[in-house]
Structure formats: C-alpha cells, structure tokens
Amino acid sequence: MPLMPSPADDPRTLVSTQWLAQHLRDPDLRILDASWYLPGSARDAKAEYAAAHIPGARFFDIDELSDQRSTLPHMAPPIEKFMSRLRAMGVGDGHQVVVYDGSGLFSAARVWWLFRLMGKMDVAVLDGGLPKWQAEGHETEDLPPVIRDRHMTVQRQNHLVRDVTQVAHAAKLGQAEVIDARGAARFAGEAPEPRPGLRAGHIPGARNVPYDSVLNPGGTMKDPAALRAVFEAAGVDLSKPAITSCGSGVTAAVLALALERIGHRNWSLYDGSWAEWGMYEDLPVETGPAQPRP
Known part of the structure; x- marks a missing residue:
C-alpha cells in the first residue's frame, strides 16, 4: 500500500514519518x-549521528551554531553566522527543511524556532523523530551527505524572541503569559537545576506546562484540541500574548511549536530562559x- 500522509501534516510546523x-x-x-x-x-x-541518521541528513550543532560571544548556553546566533553555516550545509532559499532529533520531539523544535526567527517559514519538525522513524523500519545511513552550496537570504523576526528586560517588564505588568516548559519539580524549586549556580524556582506569575x-x-x-486543553488546564490565558x-x-521551543499548532500566533521565546533569570x-x-489567578 502507498504511504499516506497524516491529515495533520503541515510543512511549516510538523510532519509525520509517513510524509517524510x-x-x-x-x-x-x-x-x-x-x-x-x-x-x-x-x-x-x-556520535549518534555518525552511527545512524536519516538519509541525506546534515548535523545541526545547536551549541556551535549559536552566539559564542554570550556566556549563556546556545543563544541565537548572529544572522551572518546562521547564513554562513547553513550555506555550508547546503541549505538555502527554496528548500523545504525537516528537523528531527534522537529523543522523539525535543531539541528539533529549537531549530524550527531558529529558522522562524531568521524568517524562514518552510521548516517542519519530524513528529516522533528518529526513534519513530527507526521503529517503523525506515532506512538510515552512516555516510555524510553530498553538499552543494545554496544561497540563503535571512530576515530576522525580532518579535519571536524576548530578552530578560522584556520578560521582566511583561511579567511585572501581566501583559503576557510566561509559560515555563520545565518539569513541575524544577518549576516549584523542589529539584535542582542541571546547571550549577542557578537559583531554584520560576519567574513570578508564570504558568507551568512541562514540555x-x-x-x-x-x-x-x-493533536490541536488536546494541546489547547493542556494549556487551559495549566491556567494559561490563550487570549494573551505568550512568552x-x-x-x-x-524545550521552550516545543511549547512555541504547540502554540503555533493550535493557531496561537502571538508568541515569543525567552532565549536566556532560566539559565539567565536564575543567575x-x-x-x-x-x-x-x-x-x-484571583
């Protein structure tokens, strides 16, 4: 039988293994x-990529392809660095990009957000990632792809990112819903942060939606109906802008992807997140x- 794409496939947000x-x-x-x-x-x-990856896949190094001038982990890179690195990977204008990861759906959403931040819309996350791809018996390879240079133009979308000052202002005035993707114990300050030196707890007034x-x-x-129910159960007011x-x-990008899937377009991502706020x-x-809420 021919492979049939999922009715939820959207090359700008999320695609199924069948679609890929x-x-x-x-x-x-x-x-x-x-x-x-x-x-x-x-x-x-x-090492995992070198051992087995989806045919033709390039490795996107989130830590390297970042703003190395910042002391914070993997902050969004300057436009020029993004363009040059992607061009060297043979990714550019006119390409449909699909991003996956080895966890299922975890870090791939971060790269989806980075592409959106750079004004590139034709990018989707692979639903279920490499684990689902392999579980279904799809092919993998251990060979590096053949790279052909491709020109890339970028137009940064500043409304999709927030810095610490903007987040502090929005949280204090209640202008936006700050939604924290960390687990409940870390959000509550009952579990230590994986990075040393950070305080425990959360941004005042934030809602907790573990990724x-x-x-x-x-x-x-x-699915979108279930996603909406998750946000509402956490007390998120979906009529407000979301950070x-x-x-x-x-994992903040996983929530951004989920918001996009339910049609909530007024969202942004706090790039520094708790690595910055907790410091x-x-x-x-x-x-x-x-x-x-009162």
Missing part, C-alpha cells in the same frame, strides 16, 4: 539532525506551584 518517507527523495528537501541532550545525559549527539505534557507516549505531539521559557531555550540575584523568584 514519501518526500525523502525530493530534490529541494533538506533534513537536519538537531539532536541535543541535557548535561549529564551520557548521550553524544554527534512532555504536550506530547503523546512515544514522543509525538498531541515561552525553560532551562536554556530548548541574577536582583530578579524576583517564586517557588511552589503556579498560583491560581
């Missing part, structure tokens, strides 16, 4: 392995679960 299998040989398709793992996970993303709460078992994203946050701006003693911190 059907389009794998398209000349203008570019696949990126954006695997990245938390410190202490004992997983090596580059895995928007996923099904197996690492695929829930997503997490530990270092990776500064003069910024307020709350502990405990999110407080109910």
